Amino acid sequence: MSGQTAIVVGAGPSGRALAHRLAHHGVPVTLIDSRVERRWTATYAAWTDELPAWLDDSVIAARTASVAAHAVHRRHIPRGYSIFDTVGLQRRLHLDGVDVVEARARHVAPDRVITDGGTVHRAGTVFDCRGAAADGPSARAAPRQTAFGIVVGRDEAAPVLDGAEAVLMDWRAPRHGPPWSPRGAAPSFLYAVPVGDDAILLEETCLIGRPALPVAELADRLTVRLAGHGISGDGARHRERVSFPVLVASPTPWRLEPLRFGAAGGFVNPTTGYGV
Structure with missing residues (x-):
């Protein structure tokens, strides 16, 4: 992973799980979401x-x-x-060792995230885990x-x-x-x-x-x-x-910039739409 630092945008199941595992493996990681602890x-x-x-x-x-x-x-x-x-799963995916930023991501790029208020957060790799929100207005017509x-x-x-x-x-x-x-x-x-x-x-x-x-x-x-x-x-x-x-999954999600993970990255069953 480029730079060995990461930002994860979105604290749903995929984003929280990714941030949890990155921290577990010693990768410095920041998790950005406006409501990190919202109940699933x-x-x-x-x-x-x-x-x-x-x-x-x-x-x-x-x-x-x-x-x-x-x-x-x-x-x-x-x-x-x-x-x-669901409660047990959210609790098990604890955020020990994760730098948590409670803010809305206004701009998401491969190496930085700009949150409301204009703060710029930088990392070697940015993962967009916002699900449908990653596609913006087009998701509303899906x-x-x-x-x-x-x-x-x-x-x-x-x-x-x-x-x-x-x-x-x-x-x-x-x-x-x-x-x-x-x-x-x-x-x-x-x-x-x-x-x-x-x-x-x-x-x-x-x-x-x-x-x-x-x-x-x-x-x-x-x-x-x-x-x-x-x-x-x-x-x-x-x-x-x-x-x-x-969502319609990209046939080459690894080419998307920034990298996407979870439903935003095509981790869905192509028939049912269920997340993987």
């Missing part, structure tokens, strides 16, 4: 065999040995899946992924899971009422995963849409879907709302 609210998960060895069990809310998926037929996928404890979910107890969610530990995608139409995907309307699927010992997230998701399905419509779809399984959701312990742009 999304649910993050990954295939268990893709997790780095340095992440310990304190960051995991739940693990499954397999998952199911429904399209025309039900498929069983015998691959471990881990759901993060397709979006949207979702609405609730967390209920395992017993209440049992009819949806139907014996599976988790369901990654259930594209089937609701059991009652008309199909909700008439010609021209975006389809949606159910995502059902454990987020604790007795807590299941049931989330209706529009994989990608332009325009995206409104979160309110997904909430209505989830109500209809769950009602077909006898689930009212009235006692939901938590509600989750999701809306983010699905």
Whole structure:
């Protein structure tokens, strides 16, 4: 890495993780974000065999040995899946040894960052980890992924899971009422995963849409879907709302200047838009 000093712009999961690991390996690093300690609210998960060895069990809310998926037929996928404890993950990615600057980056270049107020921060390498913000106004016109979910107890969610530990995608139409995907309307699927010992997230998701399905419509779809399984959701312990742009990854992200990391650098699944 040029100059062996680094600036990371953006303190989301990718930026915070990068700053944490650079500091761990002894690289002088500055992390710039206007709200470095803002609480993460999304649910993050990954295939268990893709997790780095340095992440310990304190960051995991739940693990499954397999998952199911429904399209025309039900498929069983015998691959471990881990759901993060979001608070635990953020805590584990501590910023010991990181120079934290709470300010908005006004200009980001390969070797310097200018923050509000005109302060210039210099380093051998600058990493832009701002996700969609790295693309500026163009990100606002990008397709979006949207979702609405609730967390209920395992017993209440049992009819949806139907014996599976988790369901990654259930594209089937609701059991009652008309199909909700008439010609021209975006389809949606159910995502059902454990987020604790007795807590299941049931989330209706529009994989990608332009325009995206409104979160309110997904909430209505989830109500209809769950009602077909006898689930009212009235006692939901938590509600989750999701809306983010699905970025088009550069085929040569290593040529971008400044360097990008995370979603801004194309670390996304080309089909789902999920971060890697």
